[in-house]
Amino acid sequence: MTTIRDVARLARVSISTVSLALNSPQRVGAETLDRIQQAIKSTGYRIDPVAQTLARGRSSLIGFVAANLGNMFFGDIRREIERQGLDNGYFVLIADSSGRADLERALLERLEAQKIAGIALAANGHGEEYATFLRDFKTPIVMFDQKVEGAERDFVGSDNPLTTTILTEHLLQLGHRRIGFISGPNSLHTANERLKGFMNTMTGAGVEVDPSLVVEGGYTRTGGHAQAMRLLTRRDRPTAIIGANNMTGLAALQVMQEMGFRCPDDVSLAMVDDVPWSNVITPRITMVVQDAQKLGELAAQRLLARIASPEGATAPPEDFILTPRFVRGESTRRL
Amino acid sequence: MTTIRDVARLARVSISTVSLALNSPQRVGAETLDRIQQAIKSTGYRIDPVAQTLARGRSSLIGFVAANLGNMFFGDIRREIERQGLDNGYFVLIADSSGRADLERALLERLEAQKIAGIALAANGHGEEYATFLRDFKTPIVMFDQKVEGAERDFVGSDNPLTTTILTEHLLQLGHRRIGFISGPNSLHTANERLKGFMNTMTGAGVEVDPSLVVEGGYTRTGGHAQAMRLLTRRDRPTAIIGANNMTGLAALQVMQEMGFRCPDDVSLAMVDDVPWSNVITPRITMVVQDAQKLGELAAQRLLARIASPEGATAPPEDFILTPRFVRGESTRRL
């Protein structure tokens, strides 16, 4: 391994001059700069990022923390952050919290110990104590998808109440009144907002919500499956089901198939978020989708800005809310 | 930040003793050890991984490099490696090469500069020069999925010729003779082996293969779509199609749906590898699946063994080949 000292010796300058040449070339004399660059070429010198991190107190790594990388939604965001990160010289360190707040916290602390430059986080914790933890974190954090009230961090997400409002209005328009709603964990911001969107739209339309038709599927496949099963085995089963995310929506479809119900003839279905290959699933599911790529873009830009400049670090936190898009499928029919 | 020197001062020992206490407690006197641990508790000292990496010349990070994290297959493997890694104190640094060999190589070099402890790699490069690059890499590497001849590294994968052999035999048994095969990039080991499995089974059964029915879909959704389109728009279109991986297989299904063909009534379909939610796709696709979790387990174990012990580092490379499993769906019918 050739070090900065080897380069200095070869170029007959001090190591501090080499360091200068590397970091602020304009502050070094033209001829000297030339000699140094020659020496770098001929030795094949590559700066040691670890030593640099130790000396600078900050690495060129960016952290990406989410609940479930298997979910295409997070995958798309990750890809975008990784792309922009690499372009700016950052490596992306990925960690999957599996939706566990305690694990997520441990991960964040480990990332911080690595002197990571910044973190993109889809939080799974909640509550005041957690918000304080996030607020006092010294490393720049940009939150996406899940907003944590009181964390006072940049946030990039979608208009979540709107997602379910759109789907609910759509179903109401088709004549549905008994609508089952498979919600997410009430510790999650998006889950609460989506539930709110549903409830408000229903009551706003003068339709009373049967509370037993609102179930909590944990945003997961297994949770969604169990709850869809509960909804569909009832005598007075709903005429339509809304899945608050892609996992629970598809789980509901799976249950319908397993139980021999036909969608949409027997039960209508709509959900929030897309999945890969949704266009080969029969029936094409009616959904509201978020622009994951755009979300990733915004999150990455904001994070890089925070990291790069001192003024970026002190700017007040900002929210970026995108409007989701309605995609009509064939999984909903007029009653 | 409290450092090792703070702890040393508080425990009234030298910093080297604190370091000893941390790394080989049995070499430190009981009473001294006690004082040091007290000091650690009371200061809340946490070792700085960056400084440790610099001093040791090796970090506690593991790299995971694959072509497409969005593909569930890689996702499952990643999850397993991450799980085992975390259990052993390793963080997993993920990088997506997007299937580009040059990018992959750059990523590997960056990982090495981070003094990463080990790498799990699904290679996308090929050729002798690339094999040499991998062989001479100083960091432990365990390869999975894609074997690179001459790299002389541990390899964890499936019996790839068998995957397509099984599918081909299945289709032959159903009376199919004109079978379209959407292959992967011939720079990839798995693609070649799967193609070989198909060709050998066909000729072994005395069936001549129409070379124009063997196309190269690049293992990607778009490539698979284009090639499936070519196959299905022919007058003498095949009666069955095999997708060499999940992307191309599903792309073929998508084309069938777009063109109004019914599967399996008009064209039969089979593919290698599963996708999430395949059980809500109609028809249920006949496939041969790899045990991704088991693959991840093996890869992680092997990598950790290489990293942990000096004898592990010198052990000769070994191949671990798993047998894939046939999953019969309803996408293939008797002619």
Add this chain to the structure above:
DNA sequence: ACATCATGTCGAACCGGTTCGGTGGCTAAT
């Protein structure tokens, strides 16, 4: 009683960079 050895601890060098307070030489202002 003396050489031998194991045990516990320490000092100092080292890993490979960054950064800050100089210093010497040269030009510009007074």
Add this chain to the structure above:
DNA sequence: ATTAGCCACCGAACCGGTTCGACATGATGT
């Protein structure tokens, strides 16, 4: 001619650990 100021460069301290050789002490062997 003197002072001021700037430019290019350097020395040394520092980031926070690890590791190795040395040393003091007390136990063991003969």
